[in-house]
Structure formats: C-alpha cells, structure tokens
Amino acid sequence: MKSYRKELWLHSPARRGLINITSHVEYCLNECGIRQALLLCNAMHITASVFINDDEAGLHEDFEIWLEGLAPEKPYSRYRHNGFEDNGDAHLKRTIMGREVVVAVSEAKLDFGPWEQIFYGEFDGKRRKRVLVKIIGE
Amino acid sequence: MKSYRKELWLHSPARRGLINITSHVEYCLNECGIRQALLLCNAMHITASVFINDDEAGLHEDFEIWLEGLAPEKPYSRYRHNGFEDNGDAHLKRTIMGREVVVAVSEAKLDFGPWEQIFYGEFDGKRRKRVLVKIIGE
Amino acid sequence: MKSYRKELWLHSPARRGLINITSHVEYCLNECGIRQALLLCNAMHITASVFINDDEAGLHEDFEIWLEGLAPEKPYSRYRHNGFEDNGDAHLKRTIMGREVVVAVSEAKLDFGPWEQIFYGEFDGKRRKRVLVKIIGE
Numbered sequence: 001m002k003s004y005r006k007e008l009w010l011h012s013p014a015r016r017g018l019i020n021i022t023s024h025v026e027y028c029l030n031e032c033g034i035r036q037a038l039l040l041c042n043a044m045h046i047t048a049s050v051f052i053n054d055d056e057a058g059l060h061e062d063f064e065i066w067l068e069g070l071a072p073e074k075p076y077s078r079y080r081h082n083g084f085e086d087n088g089d090a091h092l093k094r095t096i097m098g099r100e101v102v103v104a105v106s107e108a109k110l111d112f113g114p115w116e117q118i119f120y121g122e123f124d125g126k127r128r129k130r131v132l133v134k135i136i137g138e
Numbered sequence: 139m140k141s142y143r144k145e146l147w148l149h150s151p152a153r154r155g156l157i158n159i160t161s162h163v164e165y166c167l168n169e170c171g172i173r174q175a176l177l178l179c180n181a182m183h184i185t186a187s188v189f190i191n192d193d194e195a196g197l198h199e200d201f202e203i204w205l206e207g208l209a210p211e212k213p214y215s216r217y218r219h220n221g222f223e224d225n226g227d228a229h230l231k232r233t234i235m236g237r238e239v240v241v242a243v244s245e246a247k248l249d250f251g252p253w254e255q256i257f258y259g260e261f262d263g264k265r266r267k268r269v270l271v272k273i274i275g276e
Numbered sequence: 277m278k279s280y281r282k283e284l285w286l287h288s289p290a291r292r293g294l295i296n297i298t299s300h301v302e303y304c305l306n307e308c309g310i311r312q313a314l315l316l317c318n319a320m321h322i323t324a325s326v327f328i329n330d331d332e333a334g335l336h337e338d339f340e341i342w343l344e345g346l347a348p349e350k351p352y353s354r355y356r357h358n359g360f361e362d363n364g365d366a367h368l369k370r371t372i373m374g375r376e377v378v379v380a381v382s383e384a385k386l387d388f389g390p391w392e393q394i395f396y397g398e399f400d401g402k403r404r405k406r407v408l409v410k411i412i413g414e
Contacts, residue, residue, distance in 0.1 A: 001139050001277050001414045003312035005382050036141035038178055038240075038274050040314055040378050044389025046329050052237050053184050053229060058218035062226055063233075066209065071342065080334035088338055091329060095339075095373065097233065099328050102178050102240050102314075102378050104272035106143050111270060113182025132387060134380035136314050136413055137274055138139045139277050174279035176316055176378075176412045190375055191322050191367060196356035200364055201371075204347065235371065240316050240378050242410035244281050249408060251320025275412055276277045 004032035004135040007044070012125030015073075016093075018060050019120045021050075021131065025103075026110060028133045035108040037137020041118060042100035044130040047090035049097035049121035067093045067123075090123035097121045105137055142170035142273040145182070150263030153211075154231075156198050157258040159188075159269065163241075164248060166271045173246040175275020179256060180238035182268040185228035187235035187259035205231045205261075228261035235259045243275055280308035280411040283320070288401030291349075292369075294336050295396045297326075297407065301379075302386060304409045311384040313413020317394060318376035320406040323366035325373035325397035343369045343399075366399035373397045381413055 006028050010019055025041055041050050053059065071092035072078065079088025101118060104111035120131055144166050148157055163179055179188050191197065209230035210216065217226025239256060242249035258269055282304050286295055301317055317326050329335065347368035348354065355364025377394060380387035396407055 001312075003413070005380065005387070036139075036274070038176060038272065038314060040380055042378075042380070044392065046389070046391050051233070053233070054219075056219060058221060059226065059229055061218045062230065066230055070208070070346070080337045081332060083334060088335065091335055092338065092342055095327070095329070098236070098374070100378060102180075102238060104143065104178055104180070104270055106272070111143070111272065113184070113268060113270075115184050116182065130389060132380055132389075134314065134382070134387065136312070137141070174277075174412070176314060176410065189371070191371070194357060196359060197364065197367055199356045200368065204368055208346070236374070240318075240376060242281065242316055242318070242408055244410070249281070249410065251322070251406060251408075253322050254320065275279070 002034050002138050004034060006133045008131040009128050010120050010131060011128045012122035015125050017122045017125060020055050020117055021120050022118045025118055025133055032135060034105060034135050034137045037105035037135050039103045039105050040100060040134045042132050044132050047087050047094055047124035048129055049094045050101055050131060051097045051119055051121060052101050052116050054115050055117045067096060070096060087124040093123040140172050140276050142172060144271045146269040147266050148258050148269060149266045150260035153263050155260045155263060158193050158255055159258050160256045163256055163271055170273060172243060172273050172275045175243035175273050177241045177243050178238060178272045180270050182270050185225050185232055185262035186267055187232045187237060188239050188269060189235045189257055189259060190239050190254050192253050193255045205234060208234060225262040231261040278310050278414050280310060282409045284407040285404055286396050286407060287404045288398035291401050293398050293401060296331050296393055297396050298394045301394055301409055305381060308411060310381060310411050310413045313381035313411050315379045315381050316376060316410045318408050320408050323363050323370055323400035324405055325370045326377050326407060327373045327395055327397060328377050328392050330391050331393045343372060346372060363400040369399045
C-alpha cells in the first residue's frame with residue numbers, strides 16, 4: 001500500500017469564485033506514481049467546497065445566482081453566526097456544493113467521465129486557503 | 139491490496155428517474171471477492187447522481203417535486219448554461235443529490251443500515267449513461 | 277493493509293439536533309493505530325447526516341432555520357412519503373447535509389484544517405441510532 005499527501009494553496013481575489021483545480025490534482029497523481037487508488041480532495045476550510053462539474057462559464061454564473069437565492073449573503077443580520085463574522089451564507093453555500101470529492105484512480109489516471117472537472121468553490125475569499133489531496137492505493 | 143473497477147450502463151427512458159442499483163453493486167462485490175474495503179460508486183456524467191436513501195415510491199415523488207422547486211426545469215431561458223443545451227436544471231439537481239457515495243465493505247458485504255439502498259438519479263436522461271464502481275481493499 | 281470498523285450509538289432527545297462526534301472518531305483512530313488512511317464516517321439511517329463544519333452555536337441555529345425553509349416539517353400532508361410516517365422532511369434535510377464524510381488520516385491524526393469538526397445531524401430523533409466508522413490504510 002502507498003499513500004500520498006499534498007496541500008494545494010488557492011487564492012480567490014473576490015469573495016466568491018470557482019477555480020478549476022483538475023490539473024493540480026493530476027500533478028499530484030503524476031508525482032506519486034500510484035496506479036490504483038481512491039483519491040480524496042477536500043477543502044480544509046468550512047466556507048469553501050471541492051466539487052465536480054462542467055467547466056462552462058454560463059453554468060458557473062447559474063451556480064452563483066442559484067446559491068445566492070438559496071442562501072443570500074445579505075443582510076448580514078439574517079444569520080445568527082454573523083456576530084463577529086459576516087460569512088454565515090458561505091457556510092450554507094458550501095454545504096450545498098459539498099466539502100469533498102472522492103475520485104477513482106485507474107492505470108495512474110483520474111478515472112473520469114467525459115466532462116468531469118474538479119473545482120474549488122470559494123464563498124469567503126480574498127485570502128489564501130488550502131485544499132488537501134490524499135491518495136491511498138498502490 | 140486489491141482493487142476492482144467496473145462501469146455500469148444505465149438508461150432512463152424519461153428525462154428524470156431514480157433507479158435502484160444496489161443489486162448491481164452487490165454483484166461487483168461478489169465478483170471481486172474483496173472482503174474489507176472502501177467502495178466508491180459515482181455518476182460519470184455531470185447531470186446525474188448516485189445517492190443513498192429509502193426505496194419508497196412516495197419519497198421518490200417527494201424528491202421529484204422538491205428538486206423541481208429548488209431548480210425548475212423551465213423556462214429554459216432561466217439558465218445561462220442553456221445556450222446550446224436545455225439541461226441547466228439537471229446540473230443543479232445533481233448538485234443537491236450528490237455525485238457519489240462511499241460505502242464500507244465488511245466481511246465481503248455492503249456495510250449498510252437497515253434501509254440504505256443505492257440509487258442512480260437521472261436528471262437529463264433518454265440516453266445510456268455510466269456509473270463507476272471502484273473498490274480498494276483486500 | 278489494515279482495516280477497522282466501529283459503530284457509534286447516538287441519541288438525540290429532540291426530533292432534530294447536531295452532535296459533535298469528533299472525539300468519538302479520534303478515539304477510533306487511537307484504538308486501531310492506523311497511521312495513513314482514508315476514514316469513512318456515515319450515518320447508517322436515512323433520516324440522519326454526518327457532515328463537517330464549525331462548532332458554533334449561532335451557525336447551528338442558522339442550519340435549523342435554513343433547513344426548515346428548504347424542507348419544512350409541517351404540514352405532514354405536504355409529503356407523499358408521510359402515509360404511515362411523518363418524517364418526509366427528514367429525508368430531504370439529510371440529503372442537503374449529506375450522508376457521509378471521508379477524512380484523510382495522516383501520521384495517525386485526522387488531517388483537518390483549523391475549524392473542521394465532524395457532526396452527526398439528526399432529523400428524526402428521540403431514539404438510538406448508529407454511525408459507522410470504517411478505516412482502510414496501514
């Protein structure tokens with residue numbers, strides 16, 4: 001059995017943004033040489049997500065509008081969490097989008113369907129945050 | 139360490155539908171003989187889900203109505219993704235229901251509570267699509 | 277390769293409640309001595325969740341209000357699932373919050389960011405229910 005661990009550092013200049021991290025995760029896979037595995041990729045922060053979907057700009061706008069409808073940022077007083085903070089909405093948005101993905105690794109590749117791409121979803125940005133990649137296999 | 143990989147092909151005749159795939163996943167487990175493991179089961183398409191819940195027809199109607207409320211199919215112009223496509227809603231519905239499940243395998247069985255069943259959730263059907271089963275264990 | 281399995285028993289005295297189970301999961305990790313792994317922690321019941329977020333009371337109130345908005349408990353007749361049961365809303369709330377988490381284990385510790393804590397989310401309580409911990413690693 002082999003294991004591998006790497007932290008990816010990400011920075012979203014705006015409060016919210018989606019960043020395609022597929023090539024970063026593929027780099028990890030190439031670096032470790034593991035051929036058959038489960039790969040975990042998770043946000044290490046509780047106001048951010050890692051999820052899999054399409055790399056299409058219109059869809060990403062749809063996500064932004066839809067999440068604002070389900071868990072609006074303002075008014076900040078809407079959330080009991082917002083005493084010393086203003087990111088109550090970000091905790092809820094991340095819940096919808098998910099903390100983590102688990103991906104199959106087969107023949108040393110991400111075992112993906114045709115349109116699957118891994119995204120980091122930032123909902124309380126403007127600072128550096130981390131994503132963890134952990135691989136268990138052989 | 140042992141690993142196993144299988145693609146399941148599914149076809150939902152309607153745009154949306156839920157298909158119980160538990161017996162298909164159990165077949166994979168019997169085929170590979172792995173006794174202690176983590177089993178990943180994920181949709182390979184970004185407008186479909188794999189999730190765990192109850193096999194009860196009333197609940198499945200509730201899911202349909204609830205998801206249509208949270209991310210309505212129409213009007214198609216509602217979504218920026220719907221330039222050349224009409225499946226913007228399907229990407230959002232799949233986000234709510236989830237891409238994947240990870241299931242414990244113990245003593246060569248799916249290690250489930252009394253009502254857990256694995257479902258494929260189709261939100262943009264009428265064509266054949268794939269689910270991946272990947273098992274890492276021994 | 278090593279594997280480990282444990283059931284945790286939980287009891288929420290109210291219909292809904294969030295219980296921090298991080299220390300229970302850490303106990304499992306200490307008990308088995310596995311140092312590099314993927315750890316699965318999932319609700320064994322389909323009206324409950326396991327999820328990761330902040331241990332902050334205001335946020336937990338926000339979750340309660342938000343989930344009641346997205347999938348109200350009453351009127352019970354709202355849900356087709358509620359023929360012999362009254363927990364249709366609990367199935368939907370658990371879908372939003374998620375069935376499971378997968379956590380990296382590195383150097384025999386939960387490999388967490390600064391605020392990550394594991395919670396059991398009960399949406400149909402007043403009775404004992406189970407969470408499964410399964411670890412695959414070495």
